[in-house]
Amino acid sequence: MSGMDDGWKDAADFGDELPFGNFEDGSGTKQAYANDDVVGNCPVCGAHIVAREKGFLCNNMECRFGLWKNNRFFEAIGKEMTREVADELLNCGTVKLDGCKSKRTGNSFNCYVDLTVDEEQRPHFEIRFPQRKKKEGE
Template identity: 35%
Template sequence: MTKDLVSTYEIIKEADTLFPSKSQSIGQCPRCKSQVMENKKGFCCENRDCSFALWKDNKFFTVKKKVLTKAIATDLLKNGKASLADCYSQKTGKTYDAVIILDDTGSQFVNFTMEFPTKKGR
């Protein structure tokens, strides 16, 4: 009976209408071009063979007393960069503004770099 079921199985047309996905794509994976979806712990590529993920508790952001939000992740995926205001400096105890750049080398973890906007009047 199982053989017959498997051999005669047909994909249900319009199944996404019957069983809509609760998660929505926030952008395209820079590695494999699949969709990146939000889940409880972060923003991950829907392609299980791809290891791309932006974790919400990423140390790069937590050290700066920032949270990787859906809006920031969307900007990083769309533009490759996102502006962050009032980032905390552990060294000085002060805050600063920076542009966070997605620096993905394809390794296990996604990296980020920073650029600092030039202040007006300089």
């Protein structure tokens, strides 16, 4: 039964930080995106990873995680960070890449690329070669 607490307190106190939020787009997120653009969830913070022009980026403004299309690692093996690749990495933590070509040696190879996240919340990629089992109906 306070009655003094709400409503009438100096409205001026709120200044620019209106407590009612910003209803401009009604979503509460800073950057709008379509459901179709959601590739997966951020391995760092769990927010949506959204397909953008430059890559697949976490929609959490405070999170640095993103899979950039301009990617030296993938460039070096003759591959691109496509949506399919980003999707596999985010949802499985690994992606199988056939027909890679080493920029340095020119060798072609197939490999898996594993995604991990370093302390700086940046993606780290690691090549893993498939285990050669005996013959499995290849």
